[in-house]
Amino acid sequence: MNMIKALFGNAIFVASCIFLFSILSLFSALIAEYVYGMQPCILCMYQRYAFASTALLSFGALAVLFSPSGLKISSALVAICGLAFLAGGALAFHHVGVEQRWWVSIFEECAAPFDIAGSTDLMNLIEAAPAVRCEDIPWQDPILGISMAGYNAIISPIAGIISLVASVCIWKRAIPAQQS
DSSP: OHHHHHHHHOHHHHHHHHHHHHHHHHHHHHHHHHTSOOOOOHHHHHHHHHHHHHHHHHHHHHHGGGSTTHHHHHHHHHHHHHHHHHHHHHHHHHHHHHHTTSSOOSSGGGSOOOOOOSHHHHHHHHHHSOSSOTTOOSOBOTTTOOBHHHHHHHHHHHHHHHHHHHHHHHHHHHHHHHHO
8 A cells, every 4th residue: 555655646657657648548549540540529539638638737747846846736737637537537428428329419519400491501501510420439349339438438537536646645745845
């Protein structure tokens, strides 16, 4: 238990793990898009923002460690990463609900309205519609049947909770360092 507490209190280790996890997640999405041709819907794109922000914030958490109050600032940045992971997980859960048709997306970009007055409106509607619909699942795990959004809905909240716990451990480590 002390080893886990020591790792969670190590700002360099935590920020590096968040950075690597975020970058690998973004690269995975980009590989799926550009190598395997899986076009993302708007919800997929929005989920990438959480990973991009955590990559930047964790890099910042590493950079500020060289300042006098670096541990406290790093702790705050890791906490914000945790909140960003939780937000990304909530968005991914919403996406899973849209994929499973449990509900309609709250984002207007996901579905076109169907109250059409004339054929010219229909053409404008078709041209303005997103290329990929949010309820379409481009890939599912062949064994478990979980989509990419489903995996994100599972993994991001776990990363968020771990980040928040780690930020508390880093904060606790910063307090004795400041009193010395």
